[in-house]
Each structure stands twice: as structure tokens, then as C-alpha cells.
Amino acid sequence: AKRSLLTEGAGVPVGLDHAGANLNDHKLLKGTLDSIPIKRPKPTAKSPQGICLDKAYDNSQTRELVAKYKLTPHIRTRKEEIDLKAMRPDWKARRWVVEACHSWLNRNRAILIRWSKKDENHLALLMLASGLIAFKKTRAASLKTALVAV
Numbered sequence: 001a002k003r004s005l006l007t008e009g010a011g012v013p014v015g016l017d018h019a020g021a022n023l024n025d026h027k028l029l030k031g032t033l034d035s036i037p038i039k040r041p042k043p044t045a046k047s048p049q050g051i052c053l054d055k056a057y058d059n060s061q062t063r064e065l066v067a068k069y070k071l072t073p074h075i076r077t078r079k080e081e082i083d084l085k086a087m088r089p090d091w092k093a094r095r096w097v098v099e100a101c102h103s104w105l106n107r108n109r110a111i112l113i114r115w116s117k118k119d120e121n122h123l124a125l126l127m128l129a130s131g132l133i134a135f136k137k138t139r140a141a142s143l144k145t146a147l148v149a150v
Helices: 025-034 060-068 078-087 096-106 119-148
Strands: 001-005 013-019 050-055 072-075
Touching: 001 025, 001 050, 001 096, 013 025, 013 119, 060 072, 096 119
Parallel strands: 050 072
Antiparallel strands: 001 013
16 A cells, blocks of 8 residues: 655645555545645745655646645655755655654555555544544654753
């Protein structure tokens, strides 16, 4: 199985789509963007919205789709990120938060090894695990602010 995941800056899952492993990554992008459950604020010239993608999304179909959603694509290879990190040690790769979220999803055995045969059941497990990640992240953030306030 293949999954496409959209996270916000702190790594909380916002959008999710899945399909068979024989599908290209960029074909899951529309489903991932459509699965965002909350309404996005409108991007403006003063506050544009970007989306970080890897080299698998570097094609004209993806650029057209991202333009329809009024997002600015940031597409880099891993080598480019490694070179930037070597030049500026304080630089952080933006794509790392998505890879970390995939890792957190893989901590659930039923997701790491797909036991469910029905797509609906697998999607439900992915959504449940994403909800748990969001809950843990918000709880950790609220505990952190409570400790700072004391």
C-alpha cells in the first residue's frame, strides 16, 4: 500500500490519501489535498502558502494541480537538502516533518503491515492513527506552555 500525507509545520497530519503500491506518488496529490477537513485560509501576496514536495512530484501535472490550489511548490532532491545543510548548519529541511509523521504512523502494527483487505478499513486505521498523533502533539504543546507559564 502507498499513502500520501500532508502535514502542517509541526508534523500534525492534515491530509491523507492511500492507494495500491503500483500508483505513482503524484497521482495521490489531488486526493491528499482534497482530504483536508478544515477550510484553508486564502493565500495572499503578503502571506503565500507553500507545499514542500520531493523530486517525484517534479512534473507539469503536479505544478498545474498545485497552481489550482493556489500553493507555491517547493521541490528539492535529498542531495540539495544535504548540500544546504552542509553550507548552513542551522538550516532545517522542511520535508523532515512529513517523514517523521510517516514514521509515527508506522508505529502502529496494522498500518506498517497491512492486514486489512478492505480499503475503507485501512483508511479508517490511518485516520485513527493520524488523530492520535494530532492529539499527542497538541497535548505535548499544551503541557509545554503550561510549564512555561508556571
